[in-house]
Amino acid sequence: MSRNKKYDGRVVEAKWQREWEKTKLYFPSLTKAKKPFYNLWMFPYPSAEGLHAGHAFSSTGSDIYGRFMRMQGKDVFQPIGYDSFGIHSENFALKIGEHPQKMLARTTKNYERQLRSLGHGYDWTHTVTTSDPDYYKWTQWLFRELFKAGLSYRARASVNWCPSCKTVLADEQVINGRCERCESLVEKKDLEQWFFKITEYAERLLANLEKIDWPEKIKTAQRNWIGRSEGMVIKFKFNDSDTEIEVFTTRPDTLNGATFLVLSPDSDWLQKVTTKKNKAKVSEYIKRSHREASFSVSKIKVENLDKTGVFTGSYALNPLTGKKIPIWVADYVVGAYASGAIMGVPAHDERDREFAEKFGIEIDEKTPDKDLWKLIEEKKWGGKYINYHLRDWLISRQRYWGPPIPMIYCEKCEKEGKGERKEMPGWYTVPEDELPVELPFVQDYRPKGTGVSPLATDPGFYQVSCPGCGSEARRETDVSDTFLDSSWYFLRYPSVGSKTAKDLAFDPEITKRWLPVNFYFGGAEHAVLHLMYARFITMFLYDIKKVGFEEPFPRFFAHGLMIKDGAKMSKSRGNVVNPDQYVEKYGADAFRLYLMFIGPMDGSPDFRDTGMEGMRRFTERVWRLFSQYSDVILVEEKDSREVLNKMHQTIKKVTEDIQSFRYNTAISAMMEFVNLLYDKTEANIKRAHGGIRCAEWDEALKTLALLLAPFAPHLAEEIWVEVLGQEFSIHLAPWPKFEAKFLKVEEIELVVQVNGKLRASLKVSENEARDQAKIEKLAKSDDKIKKWTVGKKIVKTVFVPGKLINFVTN
């Protein structure tokens, strides 16, 4: 027994980490587990600067929940992996002039060391690394399946281009006009790219939100991003031509006030509409708007933006008023939204008014007419239409560090109209038995900025024969978006190592047993990125009958972002906190406790190391309590009762707080319990002569160790096995239960108020506290109360049993 020994976290923590690994404590049987519980933390990308305190905050939050569920009797599977492909890792490799392959081997190892040092209960036998060919083989398989299902296509479009990363980006990856990865201003480029038809799932992605248990703010963010709007598409004839311009509007009731049309600079109708006379002006405007697109997406404030536009020279016919209305081109109309054309109603739309006033277009002040909805349909001028803000997922990246897109293009087949899908002549998927398309080692992997990937410089990679006709063909040289890698990783984890998973992305039997993920824990910053993509991919896999569920994460908790000195931790600000020094100095347990005590999980705690000292104090206080006072005898019955009451209250509080992720108050409840136990030591200290032990005290200490186990797993294990002499491991011991009868306190402090102000308090028993007549009598005879009621009339008495009594005087 380690009595009186000073607690050495470093020795104890290393010892138990070894023991846990040796006994496979956290490696459940994935084929036999009876009560599977899949507890998942969003996997990190192994950055060169290593794990920071924010990761530790988040991963510890997830680990505590997993440990709690294990003690509830679940077979908890808690895997870990690395999102190692992607621009961010590649950018850093470029910066330090090291090949990403080599750099990642190093940084991944460092991550593993750091994660292990924190004492998380991961199943290290089921790790996943997205840049591993064994993994990306199946990412490519997924791409193939999407192509076969008609959900992936190539299109020329005005796309987001990051001039620094020298690649295109998806809409979701442009944050405030800047690249999500490197924060450069994003430009617009006209390129042919691969897209996934996520828009086909817009309605389901929206509707299913009702069925999942997610924080409301994340659901709201997804709803806003999907951006459903109900309205109508109205057709406008122009000049004498038969061609019609379709506009989308949510206000068809204002058709009577539509005095002009506006086309986006990207609109295909422009060619038909623009008159010879206006051609030069219009094409100059288009050029200018494309050039300025990069500035307009990064604009400071929309209202400061002056409206610009040019008249095309043509007129359209308002079907309702019969008036000839001018057609303009202006960049306040977004090309990618709906039809890229609007009807201008200056009387009822602020932007249209501003535009009309600036260019002297007629403003027709008609009142909106609800009947127009019906009329437009009857007259066949248009019909109801639901439009979404969500755009298709742009998946191509002109970069090196990602899974090559498994497609082959054959010029000959295209000319002959042949191909795997008839609407995409010339294109073939790489046959499944040829997967993976391995990413070749390319010495100069720097992005070229020419709109093609560095892989396009390697003929050995791109020269292939056509799977359709056998003639010379060209392999796609772009790689796929890193968010495709992370859109299905949770499916791979349980199947790692299974025999069938050698030939499949995931084992159907194991998947059936373990998925969907029981509980997902991660940051809110992925609300419309990862979390939307993963839902889309899962729905797709459901549709092709590869999985039996539509939603990958029925329960998700979004923790807040840890900050330092009031700002987000980032390398550029130089405020990144590395957990190593704290783990080294205070031990993992004290560090974990500190991170969890700093504030509620969904807040954004500011990291300050001053509080860490307090946690070291607490862990040592706990250790001393066990090592020095494990055989205290409670002499007075009153003390025993008090200890038991507090114990059951603490069980209740800690249990409920873990379930609602208020770990900070769970810890403070344990501190209160520890403080009370200390109060009872010195007065009652009496070494156990002749083997007499005190049952209540034993029970209290055991319970404290159990409650502490999810938070400070090493300390709790040490106490459990070495001091209390219990069977290894505490992490498999059942979670304590509270009993309602012990929650009742013998003596209640009942508050006495006069006119709502606290004037006195009464110490009474549980029963007395419910007896209004008795309390009233007691309270009225109290000297302090008399002072406030003398000479006054009590006009009302409010009695809350067990809590308070309030006298209202005139």
Next chain:
RNA sequence: GCCGAGAUGUUGGAAUGGUAGACAAGACAGACUUAAAAUCUGUUGCUACGAAUGUAGCGUGGGAGUUCGAAUCUCCCUCUCGGCACCA
């Protein structure tokens, strides 16, 4: 502009209609010690009065309201953070 979250001591935070400031951090004072560290004990929202470890008033961003009673509910305003943004 729209949507969401929030504003409580010196600091992190607790309290979701019933004792505001739990639990910590910091500070101050004391005990132990040759000394220091560690540890332990006490004090610690503001103001006034008082010899008193007492009495009273004020106090949860600001203003109004509902209520016997409001940090908590309602309305208006200010500010901070996060998301979306010329989306028709």
